[in-house]
């Protein structure tokens with residue numbers, strides 16, 4: 001166990017790792033605290049140093065920048081941890097929004113914690129939550145799912161797994177895949193309410209609110225679908241017999257077991273439940289799951 005008091009006690013022993021949220025479009029959304037931290041740290045680790053340099057230039061900040069992205073994160077984490085152990089203060093930023101949310105950061109945070117280095121959040125913009133609160137869909141319970149798989153089979157499997165969830169569903173998606181994604185959603189989840197939050201905080205910000213069928217029709221009329229999209233989908237409110245039917249029915253047995261594990265069951269419980277669902281002996285599922 002390690003209790004971190006970010007602002008009292010435990011200070012000055014090691015460096016500090018600040019996770020700094022940056023704007024998702026409108027530079028006015030940077031916080032006063034984010035600017036203070038970006039100015040005062042020894043080093044900023046950025047997903048894309050050129051992108052972050054533009055932000056820093058705008059605010060006349062000349063802190064040293066190093067790169068920490070998806071493809072160098074293991075090697076770069078080692079250097080970052082070394083600096084932190086020497087007592088340096090580092091800020092981690094991504095291209096936009098909160099680091100570690102569908103962006104690099106999670107692994108670095110874990111390693112820093114393992115080394116008992118204080119990890120301090122500097123909150124700010126985030127596309128998913130910004131979209132959710134303006135969506136008009138329920139905000140009391142929601143699930144953030146990031147980017148869906150690109151390939152059809154795992155995409156279908158994931159949609160089948162989540163189609164029973166009653167919570168509002170939050171996704172990120174690339175503009176050229178949004179229409180395809182929503183068509184798949186329609187196939188698997190039916191005609192729910194959906195909101196596309198496009199270009200949040202930017203000049204052409206837009207909320208496209210309607211049923212899945214209406215939004216598909218709307219997008220099909222556009223010459224080109226452009227901009228950054230966050231997709232918010234109504235949860236399963238019940239009543240749709242077909243959707244409420246077994247979530248696993250289109251899954252392979254192994255994915256069926258994995259679905260239960262993701263829902264919090266142990267592998268033993270998941271195998272038992274999958275066998276019961278499929279009305280097959282537990283041993284059959286066990287053998288498939290363990291590759292025997």
Ligand code: SAM
Nearest residue numbers: 097098101102126127172173199200228229230
């Ligand atoms: N870390 C970021 C955050 O906290 O929001 C998310 C990074 S993820 C790599 C980028 C995705 O976020 C985009 O593909 C898009 O789906 C969503 N996104 C980012 N900026 C957005 C904006 N201004 N409007 C709508 N969606 C946005």
